[in-house]
Amino acid sequence: MCKKMKLWAAGTLGVMLAGLGSVNVYALDAKDVVGTWYVNGLSMDGENTFHPEMMGMEITFNFTEDGKGEMTNAMEYSDPEVEEMEWKIDGDKVLITKNDETVEGEYSDGTISMDADGMYFIMNQEKEEYEPYVPGNVVEEPKLEDFNGEWKSTLMDAFGMQMPTAAGLSDVEMTISISDGKASLVMIESAVETKVDLEGDLEGNALILKSTTEKEEDSESYTLVSTDVMKFYLLEDGNLCFTTEDSMDDEASDTVDATDTADATDAEEALDGDDEYDFGDIDFTIKIYFEKLVVE
Structure with a gap:
């Protein structure tokens, strides 16, 4: 290669390297x-x-x-x-x-x-608007086999807030396998894993499952979700909903089943009258939504 060509190539390479350096280093101001x-x-x-x-x-x-x-x-x-x-x-x-x-x-x-x-x-520097999950309507006349499948919790709706169950905020993650009224539930709450077998049938448009697993002696400690009796609804958007509410009617009750969320009710009463907090019309019902897993 001639001398002029070598100088040109060296100069071109220098410009390219300088360009790469300017791309990789941003001078924040x-x-x-x-x-x-x-x-x-x-x-x-x-x-x-x-x-x-x-x-x-x-x-x-x-x-x-x-x-x-x-x-x-x-x-x-x-x-x-x-x-x-x-x-x-x-x-x-x-x-x-x-x-x-x-x-x-x-x-x-x-x-x-x-x-x-x-x-x-x-x-x-631009605020992103949050769009809360709006659940589909309850399927009015489901069949028992419509609940079959592997389901994983994705979202909890409780105390006026929606929380992703996988984010560690609600401290509750659940997966449930349902087959013709029999189910196997794995629940992780506060890093403690619990496995429960359940069995039940349709009552109206809800699947009511009762635990068939014998409780351990030290299982009386408070848990956010009781697995003794669990109520599930199918939604028209394809999701499954577990709820502590007696029904999924439009006019939901503002109270919670005391056996499921006694501590939450106590907390509300303890803070009642504190000017720093205003609970307003918070619905203390707990709902957990599940997506159906596709098993290949």
């Missing part, structure tokens, strides 16, 4: 950060992400030009909590200091994500 950021995603395990409004929360970070700001956590039934913070840029990271603790926020393409003591935040 204060103007990219200043303003209000909305937390549009939360995760407890780093894998399953949900919108904070599922928990009745709105979390915002307000970054001001002087390197200070505020984090606001607004809960649906209590006054907003506002905490002061300081921030600065370090490369492509935003360092946020609050209560003498500093966490790193990773900036990428208009998104800041960070891990704060096991709680993962994903935020943007």
Whole structure:
């Protein structure tokens, strides 16, 4: 190769490498950060992400030009909590200091994500609207075999909130295998696994299953969901619904079966009259929705 050609090739390679370097390194600037950021995603395990409004929360970070700001956590039934913070840029990271603790926020393409003591935040400067799950109508005249299949819990509706069961927030995950009125249930609650066999039949449009597994001696401790008698409904959207309610009528009762959720009722009564909380017309019924697994 002639000398001129070698010089040209070397110059071209240098330009290409410089171009690659400019692509891989982003110079984060204060103007990219200043303003209000909305937390549009939360995760407890780093894998399953949900919108904070599922928990009745709105979390915002307000970054001001002087390197200070505020984090606001607004809960649906209590006054907003506002905490002061300081921030600065370090490369492509935003360092946020609050209560003498500093966490790193990773900036990428208009998104800041960070891990704060096991709680993962994903935020943007545009608020994403949350669309709650609206269950389908109850199938009016199901057959017993319509309930057959493998079902896995996906969502819990309780205490005025919707929570993904896989996110570790509700502390309850369930899988149930149903075959002609017989069922095998695996429930993980607070990291404790329980296996229960059940058997039952249709009563109206509900499948009522009663446990045939003998309880252990130490099983009297409180659980959010009782497996002694379980009521399931098929929904027109293809999902299955377990409920502690006596029916799935449009006018749901505001009370809960005391054998299922006594502690929840006690908690409500204990906080009754506290000006910080306003429970309003919260429905304390627990509903858990299941999706049908496709077995290949």
